[in-house]
Amino acid sequence: MLAAAKYLLAEVLLVVLGAGAAFHPSVRSLGVAARLAAAFGAGAVAITLEATLFSIVGLPWTVGTLALPLLLVSFASALRWRRRPAPARAPVRISWGMAVCSAGVCAASLIYLALSFASSSATSVDFLLFWGVKAVRFADSRGFDAEFLRGPFTVHASLDYPPLVPVVEAWGCLVAGKMPWRAVPAASTLWAAAAIPLIFERLRRRFGDRSAAGLVVFWSAALCVSLANSYSGGNAEAPLVFFESVGLTWLLTEADSRESRVAPIVALCGAALTKVEGSAAVAFLAAGCFFSDRRGSVAARLRKSLSLFPWPVLCVSLWFLYQAKRSLRVGYRAHGELLVLFPRHLPGILKAMFRNLDAGSLWLPWLFALLWLAARPRAWRRAAPAVALAVGLPAFLAFDYLHDQRDPTERIGWTTPRVAQPALSAALLAAGVLSTRTRLREFGDL
Amino acid sequence: MQNPIQPGRSSIGAGLRDWIWVIGAAMVLAAGLHCSRLPSIATAFRVPATPLDWTSERGARLWAFLTQARDVVPPGVSYTVQGQNPDDEMNLYMFSLGLFFKQEALPSSYFGVATPGPGCRARFVLVYGAAFPRGGGRLIRKFGEGAVYERAA
Numbered sequence: 001m002l003a004a005a006k007y008l009l010a011e012v013l014l015v016v017l018g019a020g021a022a023f024h025p026s027v028r029s030l031g032v033a034a035r036l037a038a039a040f041g042a043g044a045v046a047i048t049l050e051a052t053l054f055s056i057v058g059l060p061w062t063v064g065t066l067a068l069p070l071l072l073v074s075f076a077s078a079l080r081w082r083r084r085p086a087p088a089r090a091p092v093r094i095s096w097g098m099a100v101c102s103a104g105v106c107a108a109s110l111i112y113l114a115l116s117f118a119s120s121s122a123t124s125v126d127f128l129l130f131w132g133v134k135a136v137r138f139a140d141s142r143g144f145d146a147e148f149l150r151g152p153f154t155v156h157a158s159l160d161y162p163p164l165v166p167v168v169e170a171w172g173c174l175v176a177g178k179m180p181w182r183a184v185p186a187a188s189t190l191w192a193a194a195a196i197p198l199i200f201e202r203l204r205r206r207f208g209d210r211s212a213a214g215l216v217v218f219w220s221a222a223l224c225v226s227l228a229n230s231y232s233g234g235n236a237e238a239p240l241v242f243f244e245s246v247g248l249t250w251l252l253t254e255a256d257s258r259e260s261r262v263a264p265i266v267a268l269c270g271a272a273l274t275k276v277e278g279s280a281a282v283a284f285l286a287a288g289c290f291f292s293d294r295r296g297s298v299a300a301r302l303r304k305s306l307s308l309f310p311w312p313v314l315c316v317s318l319w320f321l322y323q324a325k326r327s328l329r330v331g332y333r334a335h336g337e338l339l340v341l342f343p344r345h346l347p348g349i350l351k352a353m354f355r356n357l358d359a360g361s362l363w364l365p366w367l368f369a370l371l372w373l374a375a376r377p378r379a380w381r382r383a384a385p386a387v388a389l390a391v392g393l394p395a396f397l398a399f400d401y402l403h404d405q406r407d408p409t410e411r412i413g414w415t416t417p418r419v420a421q422p423a424l425s426a427a428l429l430a431a432g433v434l435s436t437r438t439r440l441r442e443f444g445d446l
Numbered sequence: 447m448q449n450p451i452q453p454g455r456s457s458i459g460a461g462l463r464d465w466i467w468v469i470g471a472a473m474v475l476a477a478g479l480h481c482s483r484l485p486s487i488a489t490a491f492r493v494p495a496t497p498l499d500w501t502s503e504r505g506a507r508l509w510a511f512l513t514q515a516r517d518v519v520p521p522g523v524s525y526t527v528q529g530q531n532p533d534d535e536m537n538l539y540m541f542s543l544g545l546f547f548k549q550e551a552l553p554s555s556y557f558g559v560a561t562p563g564p565g566c567r568a569r570f571v572l573v574y575g576a577a578f579p580r581g582g583g584r585l586i587r588k589f590g591e592g593a594v595y596e597r598a599a
Contacts, residue, residue, distance in 0.1 A: 098464065098465075098468070101468050101472075102468055105468065105471045105475060108475060109471075109475055112475070112478065112479065112482075112484070115484060116482070116484055116490075118490075118493075119484060119489065119490045119491075119492070119494060119499075119500055120494035120496065120497050120498060120499040120500045120501055120506075121482075121483045121484050121490075121499075121500035121501060122483070122501070123497045123498055125498070125501065125502065125505060128497060128498070128505075128509070128540075128541055128544060129537075129540045129541070130540070132544050133540070133543045133547075136544050136547050137543070137544075137547050140547050140548070153539075153551070153552075153553050153556050153561070153564070154543070156536075156557070157543070179544070181496075181497045181544075182493065182494055182496070182497050184497075185497060210460075210461070210464045211460070211463070211464050211467075213464070213468075214463070214464035214465070214466070214467030214468050214471075217467065217468055217471045218467045218468070218471040220471070221471040221472070221474040221475040221478070222471075222474050224475075224478075225474060225475060225477070225478030228478070228482070228483075228484075229478065229481065229482075229483075231501060234497070358481075360477075360478050360482075361474045361475075361477035361478045361481065362477045362480075362481065364470070364473060364474045364477055365474055368470055368474075435463060435467075436460075436463075
């Protein structure tokens with residue numbers, strides 16, 4: 001039990017390691033919970049980059065060597081950013097009835113998720129097969145374990161996957177002194193809990209307090225139920241949903257072209273460092289931003305959209321650099337030849353994907369989102385980044401399944417409920433945008 | 447606060463729409479609870495014996511066996527795992543990599559393909575089920591789900 005408590009403390013300590021982010025002017029104007037959540041996400045990204053750098057140059061991971069540089073950088077960033085002006089935060093204005101009902105459903109959803117994870121009814125088997133295995137091995141060898149990553153009998157461990165989840169879990173192991181296998185899935189709740197205040201604070205800029213509360217409570221219920229139903233305890237799904245949803249919400253609620261993109265870029269770096277699909281999500285979001293932006297020439301819009309790419313690419317390149325330095329296979333492993341497809345599986349794939357998109361709640365969240373999307377097709381452009389992710393990710397998955405020579409129905413059954421969650425999140429956020437008559441002066445929506 | 451974004455004017459329609467989201471959220475949560483795999487409330491608050499107790503009964507048994515066997519296999523030695531079927535054997539091997547990280551894992555099979563070379567070199571044999579270890583060995587300890595054997599050096 002002590003190790004479990006220490007592990008959870010280590011995860012919460014990520015807030016301290018990324019505390020500098022809470023002082024960035026674009027984050028400082030948010031509420032306390034949202035600032036802590038931003039620091040949590042930034043801490044996870046920062047420790048992953050630092051741990052990768054350490055492994056490249058051969059510095060061993062210890063609690064001290066990992067924490068101290070980040071604390072210094074965080075402190076310096078906070079000192080620098082706190083001097084910059086930031087817009088004041090308007091108090092939340094919401095009726096008691098709405099506040100109590102929203103908070104109640106939100107809390108119930110989080111409690112349900114936490115109990116599902118803690119009771120072992122939503123543990124990801126992948127956590128025990130490779131995410132946790134990599135974490136415990138990396139913690140034991142005080143860095144990425146190149147021997148493990150090149151072993152002939154470890155290829156099942158998705159050795160090419162980006163390192164954020166193993167690093168964050170290894171950090172927990174270093175602090176706890178061992179891997180508390182039964183507690184780690186419960187810690188995945190933190191990601192869902194952290195996403196809620198950040199999404200709410202950004203949504204209220206665009207939708208107003210009441211609408212933001214309504215949408216965020218729906219998002220919380222849908223994603224908490226889905227994460228529990230898809231056995232996402234301890235694996236990379238909860239962090240991926242966090243990073244992609246926060247990045248997307250930030251982009252959807254940008255006020256003007258001068259607004260800083262530091263926060264969404266950090267979130268997209270987190271997505272790219274979490275899973276391979278995270279990099280695909282960056283591409284979908286950038287494409288969506290290009291279509292939703294109506295300001296400036298095509299070249300200027302293209303330039304602005306492409307500006308989302310360099311940092312996530314750089315982050316993933318750091319992981320590839322480690323692979324190259326240790327003579328490991330560099331890059332991600334493809335599922336077959338890019339254009340060798342088996343279209344005869346397409347009807348079966350679509351049927352199986354539909355069957356597995358129930359999100360643990362009888363397709364209700366998808367139905368809600370699709371109703372709003374169908375009701376206002378002319379307004380899709382306003383929500384283009386969300387629509388691009390909501391449509392693009394399932395299309396990307398279907399394209400991946402088409403590479404299977406054998407019937408992929410079984411693989412769809414154990415992957416789609418998990419990997420389609422960012423698409424569900426995006427569909428709900430798109431529906432939120434379309435369900436309001438929000439007017440954005442500079443977006444020309446008047 | 448200088449907010450360039452102007453939320454739409456509050457109206458009865460807008461108020462209703464916001465409540466639709468909240469009511470919808472309650473419906474989603476109710477549907478989720480209806481379809482939930484969570485055991486009873488009392489069991490949900492109990493610490494599980496393995497990370498897989500309510501996820502996979504078979505997986506939980508494999509995990510429980512390995513955690514028992516872990517105390518018998520000293521650090522630094524090599525071990526292999528043997529199961530009653532290729533699936534169990536592969537799962538045992540994959541789980542063991544996280545639990546036996548101080549030891550050297552040598553699989554007896556990998557994705558159902560026998561790997562007698564590495565498997566036969568292992569000093570300790572973790573046998574899941576009632577079978578005798580392939581390649582022989584001296585019984586070190588027996589558990590409910592299996593046993594650990596040691597081969598002569």
